[in-house]
Amino acid sequence: MLLFRPLAGIIVVLVLALTQGCVVSRGTVGEPLQEDAISAIKKGTTTMAEVVSLIGAPDRIVRGNDREIFHYYYYDGKSPAMLLILLNFMRMDVKSDNLYVFFNRNGVAEEVVYGKRTSRTEFRLWPFGD
Amino acid sequence: MANAPVAQNSDCGPSVTNVAARFPSIRVIIGTLCLLLFFVGCSVRRVVFNEVVTPEQVSFIRIGQTTLPELVDRIGAPDEVTESEIGVVARYNWSDTKSAAVDFGAPGRLFLPYSPTMTLSKAGINPEQFQVVFDPQLTVRTYGFLRRNTDEPIVWFWPF
Numbered sequence: 001m002l003l004f005r006p007l008a009g010i011i012v013v014l015v016l017a018l019t020q021g022c023v024v025s026r027g028t029v030g031e032p033l034q035e036d037a038i039s040a041i042k043k044g045t046t047t048m049a050e051v052v053s054l055i056g057a058p059d060r061i062v063r064g065n066d067r068e069i070f071h072y073y074y075y076d077g078k079s080p081a082m083l084l085i086l087l088n089f090m091r092m093d094v095k096s097d098n099l100y101v102f103f104n105r106n107g108v109a110e111e112v113v114y115g116k117r118t119s120r121t122e123f124r125l126w127p128f129g130d
Numbered sequence: 131m132a133n134a135p136v137a138q139n140s141d142c143g144p145s146v147t148n149v150a151a152r153f154p155s156i157r158v159i160i161g162t163l164c165l166l167l168f169f170v171g172c173s174v175r176r177v178v179f180n181e182v183v184t185p186e187q188v189s190f191i192r193i194g195q196t197t198l199p200e201l202v203d204r205i206g207a208p209d210e211v212t213e214s215e216i217g218v219v220a221r222y223n224w225s226d227t228k229s230a231a232v233d234f235g236a237p238g239r240l241f242l243p244y245s246p247t248m249t250l251s252k253a254g255i256n257p258e259q260f261q262v263v264f265d266p267q268l269t270v271r272t273y274g275f276l277r278r279n280t281d282e283p284i285v286w287f288w289p290f
């Protein structure tokens with residue numbers, strides 16, 4: 001057991017030494033959109049009030065072509081950084097999920113548009129290349 | 131006399147050339163340290179927002195035929211939907227921001243308790259947008275790239 005203590009100490013010191021200057025941060029805007037709630041919206045039947053009870057109030061309301069459009073969004077950003085004495089590298093990757101529900105004049109959903117990109121957000125440190 | 135070999139005096143210890151010859155890895159270490167010293171104070175940052183929409187990705191769009199759901203199936207939901215006088219406009223936004231900086235005061239901080247900051251910095255922000263205008267039936271009326279800059283922002287610190 002006594003042999004393990006110095007070894008554990010060395011490992012801890014090595015891990016701390018290797019990770020010093022590393023920064024990992026993450027930022028989100030809004031709440032993730034629940035896909036089961038989105039799939040519950042049926043074109044031609046679900047009303048505006050039902051959409052609000054399923055997903056909540058929209059982040060934005062847009063009016064276009066005599067339609068009310070509810071816009072829900074969620075942003076996810078991941079940013080690793082390496083802040084060393086010599087060099088600083090930082091990269092931030094931000095992606096968004098967007099849901100649009102188009103309502104007709106009677107307040108019934110006539111189109112649902114949903115796109116999810118945040119699942120492809122990555123912690124990538126190297127700032128060069130693609 | 132100038133080209134005469136340097137006599138070694140064992141009282142003064144081994145010469146520098148002999149130490150380097152005995153430990154070739156010292157040259158590598160010194161070389162690496164010099165190279166690292168060259169990069170002291172350098173900083174590279176990049177912020178990528180959303181995914182790029184390329185002309186190839188939207189080549190399937192046919193004006194008067196392609197609908198909003200078909201567009202969403204291929205390239206995802208737009209980031210913004212607004213109204214214009216000619217119809218609903220869907221906007222796809224993305225950007226790639228690169229910035230680089232050099233702090234010429236940083237090397238001093240390796241040896242001195244205080245060294246002033248002397249930084250040159252440059253940032254290249256490259257926001258781009260793809261717009262699609264729909265008619266009342268949500269069929270594509272027109273589309274185009276708001277700004278298509280083929281010159282990628284480079285990582286360079288000189289601001290002048």
